[in-house]
Amino acid sequence: MTVPGISAEPPEALRPHAEDAFAEELKALAAADDRPRPARWRLSPWAVATYLLGGVLPDGSVITPKYVGPRRIIEVAVTTLATDRALLLLGVPGTAKTWVSEHLAAAVSGDSTLLVQGTAGTAEEAVRYGWNYARLLAHGPSREALVPSPVMRAMAEGMTARVEELTRIPADVQDSLITVLSEKTLPIPELGEEVQAVRGFNLIATANDRDRGVNELSSALRRRFNTVVLPLPGTPEQEVEIVARRVDQIGRSLELPPAPDAVAEIRRVVTVFRELREGVTADGRTKLKSPSGTLSTAEAISVITGGLALAAHFGDGVLRAGDVAAGILGAVVRDPAADRTVWQEYLETVVRERDGWQDFYRACREVSR
Known part of the structure; x- marks a missing residue:
């Protein structure tokens, strides 16, 4: 239905997701990328790093830098995502942790929206799964009543999930990630089932190192991450x-x-x-x-x-x-x-x-x- 005075065209997003804002660059990189790609990656690790750091492709396409800083930091971050270890981006406020996280997910999976936003009120359901309570009450626990979290969706589809401000999440909720990251499974005891991560799944978390002492990461959880510290601009x-x-x-x-x-x-x-x-x-x-x-x-x-x-x-x-x-x-x-x-x-x-x-x-x- 068309409402008088309101355009039928879809509105333009105030801040498009990275994969939309830089779609042409990602397309150009995919076309020029002839290097090996890990399972379900849209680009090779070399192309992902080029997308973040910028460069000029053989056909003359210009890739704008998304991150200005030491190249080795981005190379280590990208390499981590190609292994079975999760990535923790650590730094003081304003060091582009969220920005880097979003662009890494966009380049690797083509989707940066599988996001859990960490706050003091983040519940375990946001990390694991929740329930459609109308269906739950009407029919009992079932797959149809289950509401998957972004992390569960990423595991099932071989995508990159993101957890922002991990240290703001309560400690008991943080630790719900341990099984996901170590066993690569997410048990659903109500159904007697589990979701197993398929190849391509990984997780990027960000944390503000000024938040230490608020909800400090347990040693068991920290061991599941490879930590990359993003510094303030050097000059x-x-x-x-x-x-x-x-x-x-x-x-x-x-x-x-x-x-x-x-x-x-x-x-x-x-x-x-x-x-x-x-x-x-x-x-x-x-x-x-x-x-x-x-x-x-x-x-x-x-x-x-x-x-x-x-x-x-x-x-x-x-x-x-x-x-x-x-x-x-x-x-x-x-x-x-x-x-x-x-x-x-x-x-x-x-x-x-x-x-x-x-x-x-x-x-x-x-x-x-």
């Missing part, structure tokens, strides 16, 4: 490249007009975040107090995207210091009592004295009042 240039690339992608999805000379402001935001994060100025001359927040690359992307929206809708389209000042203040001052002092000291001792930063100093002072 300012790497971080600027990451922020610029993601801001461009997000801006196009939000239909924001391109902002000329945005890189200069991106570099300034990255400099502020890195100096406060590391507790020292870029030249190493001045020690700084660090705020309570993480000031991650993801937060820098958010600040710049918000600034671009301000410039587009309430300015002349040129990204300036005034467009990012409020976003930086919100990212830095998480604890009003302690962080405000850290921020004021940084403004007065570093920003105020830095050549070419007077516009930034004035804009930050104005929003900090």
Whole structure:
């Protein structure tokens, strides 16, 4: 049925899944990929790594980088998925754990949606299986009444499952993965059956190493994973490249007009975040107090995207210091009592004295009042 005033065309997703957003690149890689592929993999390990790291194919197709960082990290992650060990991506907030997880699943299985989102309220049913209670009450336990979890579906279909924020999941729910990862089976005692993983199945989990002590992984579960630590960007240039690339992608999805000379402001935001994060100025001359927040690359992307929206809708389209000042203040001052002092000291001792930063100093002072 067509509703007046509403298009019959399917709506465009605000954030398409990786396999949809980069479908052309995945298609080009599959066509050029003549290397051995593990069972049920869409691409060979070499092609999966190329998809993540970027490159140029023999036919001239350009594969854009999805991850900017040490190549060996991605190679180890991809190789792990080709074995019988699960992969744990570990790192501080904003190190692209979820981003890498999604793109690995998209490249390996062509489907990144078999996802369990970890929270303090994640129940065991989200990891194992649940029940359609109407059918359960009417007919008793049966295959028709069973509701498979993403992990169960991945096991049955030889796909890659994802578990986000594993350390936020209660410990007893975490441990329901032990049998899945060690025996590659999922018992269904109510039916006297089990689901056995078929070749191609594996699991990617992400965890924030700042969450240690919240729901620490048991040693039995940790042994089932090969842990790969994703570091923060090693250099300012790497971080600027990451922020610029993601801001461009997000801006196009939000239909924001391109902002000329945005890189200069991106570099300034990255400099502020890195100096406060590391507790020292870029030249190493001045020690700084660090705020309570993480000031991650993801937060820098958010600040710049918000600034671009301000410039587009309430300015002349040129990204300036005034467009990012409020976003930086919100990212830095998480604890009003302690962080405000850290921020004021940084403004007065570093920003105020830095050549070419007077516009930034004035804009930050104005929003900090």
